[in-house]
Amino acid sequence: xxxxxxxxxxxxxxxxxxxxxxxxxxxxxxxxxxxxxxxxxxxxxxxxxxxxxxxxxxxxxxxxxxxxxxxxxxxxxxxxxxxxxxxxxxxxxxxxxxxxxxxxxxxxxxxxxxxxxxxxxxxxxxxxxxxxxxxxxxxxxxxxxxxxxxxxxxxxxxxxxxxxxxxxxxxxxxxxxxxxxxxxxxxxxxxxxxxxxxxxxxxxxxxxxxxxxxxxxxxxxxxxxxxxxxxxxxxxxxxxxxxxxxxxxxxxxxxxxxxxxxxxxxxxxxxxxxxxxxxxxxxxxxxxxxxxxxxxxxxxxxxxxxxxxxxxxxxxxxxxxxxxxxxxxxxxxxxxxxxxxxxxxxxxxxxxxxxxxxxxxxxxxxxxxxxxxxx
Numbered sequence: 001x002x003x004x005x006x007x008x009x010x011x012x013x014x015x016x017x018x019x020x021x022x023x024x025x026x027x028x029x030x031x032x033x034x035x036x037x038x039x040x041x042x043x044x045x046x047x048x049x050x051x052x053x054x055x056x057x058x059x060x061x062x063x064x065x066x067x068x069x070x071x072x073x074x075x076x077x078x079x080x081x082x083x084x085x086x087x088x089x090x091x092x093x094x095x096x097x098x099x100x101x102x103x104x105x106x107x108x109x110x111x112x113x114x115x116x117x118x119x120x121x122x123x124x125x126x127x128x129x130x131x132x133x134x135x136x137x138x139x140x141x142x143x144x145x146x147x148x149x150x151x152x153x154x155x156x157x158x159x160x161x162x163x164x165x166x167x168x169x170x171x172x173x174x175x176x177x178x179x180x181x182x183x184x185x186x187x188x189x190x191x192x193x194x195x196x197x198x199x200x201x202x203x204x205x206x207x208x209x210x211x212x213x214x215x216x217x218x219x220x221x222x223x224x225x226x227x228x229x230x231x232x233x234x235x236x237x238x239x240x241x242x243x244x245x246x247x248x249x250x251x252x253x254x255x256x257x258x259x260x261x262x263x264x265x266x267x268x269x270x271x272x273x274x275x276x277x278x279x280x281x282x283x284x285x286x287x288x289x290x291x292x293x294x295x296x297x298x299x300x301x302x303x304x305x306x307x308x309x310x311x312x313x314x315x316x317x318x319x320x321x322x323x324x325x326x327x328x329x330x331x332x333x334x335x336x337x338x339x340x341x342x343x344x345x346x347x348x349x350x351x352x353x354x355x356x357x358x359x360x361x362x363x364x365x366x367x368x369x370x371x372x373x374x375x
Contacts, residue, residue, distance in 0.1 A: 006111060007042040008241060009215035010208065014043060017206075018050045018060065027204035029176045029185040031161070033192055034208035035115065037242030041159060042112040043208065044186040045071070048079050048155040051184065067150065074104045077149035080156045082140060084116070084130035084163035085123070093135040099123055113219075113241035116160060120287065127286040129351075132164040137171035144175060144183055154183045161187040162194040169196040177202045210239020220248055236298075236316075253319070255295045260323055262296075266367040267330070274364040282356035289356055293347045299324065300339050303331040335370040342366045 007014045020026040032040035046061070049071045055062035062068055070076040081103060087094045096103070106114060106122050120130065140156060148154050158164070164172075176185050176199065187203060189195055211219075216234045219241060225233065225248045237244030258280075265273045281289060302316050303324050316324055331339065346363045350356065 007039050007046050008113065008219050009211035010039045010043055013206070013208070014046050014060075017043070017047050021047065021051055026184070028179050028183065029187070029203045031187045031189060031192070031195070031200070031203040031205045032208050033189055033205060034210075035190060035238075035240040035243070036159075036188070037113050037115055037237070037240035037244070038208040038211055039113060039241065040188045040208045041114075041157075044155075044157050044188065045112055047186070048076070048153075048157070048184075051153040051155060052076055052078065052150065074107055078152065078154045080140070080143050080154070081159065082132060082136055082157065083119070083159040084132055085136075086125060086128045086130050094131065094133040095136055095139055096132075097139065113245070115240075115242040117246070117287070117291075118242060129286075129353075130160075130163060132158070132160065132168050134165065134167040134171055137164075137168045140172065141175055144180055148182065152182060154180070156183070156185050158185070158187045161189040161199075162191070164196075164199075166196065169199050173198055173202065211241055212239070216241060216244050220244060223248075225249070255292055256320055256323075258292065259296055259299055262364070263327060263367075263371075266364055267371050269368045269372075271365075274368075275361060278357045278361040278364065281360040284356070286350055286353070286356070289350045289359075290347055293343055293350065297340065297343045297347075300331055300336065300343065303328040304336045330371050332375045334375045335373040338373075339367070339370050342370070 017026065032043060034040055049061040049068060052067040052071065053061035054065040054067050061071075063072075067076065071079070081100065082096045083099075083103060085094050085096055085099050088098050091098070102123055103119075106119060110118065116130075123130070140158075144154055144156060179185060185203070187195075187199075192200055192205065213234055216237060216239065217230055220230045220233060221227075223245065225245075229248045233244045233248035236247045258277075262277055265277060281292070284292065299316075299320070302320075342363055346359050349359045
């Protein structure tokens with residue numbers, strides 16, 4: 001279970017938090033912010049392992065005591081996980097415990113560097129949106145009210161904390177502010193943007209920095225990724241190991257072809273073709289729609305970088321560069337901000353379950369105007 005002990009590139013943070021744990025200065029509630037693939041979960045697991053380790057003679061968990069062995073199997077009785085789920089068929093509550101086996105298998109097989117895209121695929125959610133329910137909050141309160149099995153720390157990890165609904169967050173407020181003795185909350189979220197302000201005020205925010213290029217490269221090499229794929233994956237992954245792994249192992253040719261076709265259609269102001277593309281976009285399903293919009297936003301940003309003479313900073317695959325060089329002149333200071341805003345708005349609409357065809361057709365009409373806007 002070596003993969004569960006790896007906080008790739010975050011060794012300094014691990015050491016700092018371990019020191020705080022040993023000196024009794026650790027905050028009782030922390031919010032780790034940053035893309036999931038940066039290693040926040042790995043950091044949380046390392047800290048929980050250190051708190052539970054029965055050998056205190058070294059700065060890191062010993063790896064051999066009964067507690068560490070339980071951590072290796074993800075079976076420590078005082079380590080609790082909460083993460084976004086949906087209500088299973090025939091049940092009226094959405095609880096992490098119903099998917100705990102899936103969560104553990106994900107950690108064992110992939111390690112802690114995964115994101116919601118990976119977990120959604122593992123849970124086979126389709127277009128359903130997972131969330132952290134108020135029933136989950138009640139379950140957390142129940143678990144933490146019990147005496148610790150080993151008489152030591154109870155650690156509650158809330159992964160994907162941005163998925164907490166308002167009633168969920170409100171129900172957890174008091175216990176996060178005044179937890180039982182020797183209880184640690186570790187919340188993990190992409191950013192603070194969708195976290196309730198009252199939760200933010202009760203947690204110590206710990207930003208997780210991007211993983212360094214050399215660390216990401218070594219990690220991908222360890223996974224057996226072909227050498228010719230690693231450089232592109234690391235450049236496009238931007239310090240997020242979950243993204244790096246996907247970039248290295250997935251083919252984005254379909255997204256690229258759709259983006260090129262869409263941009264040419266918008267530039268030609270071909271309304272009939274745009275309507276046909278909107279039908280195809282709608283058929284993708286919500287998650288693939290969001291993924292395509294994220295890809296389109298990435299391409300627009302890379303074009304503006306290349307257009308203003310920073311070619312060395314452009315992060316594109318070799319197959320994408322040829323089109324981007326021709327397309328970049330149409331992305332400039334007169335339209336790029338509005339383009340980004342329109343793509344981000346479309347992504348929010350898709351997340352909010354607005355009809356996909358309508359979103360894409362409206363976005364296409366705006367792009368037709370923006371691509372012909374003068375500098």
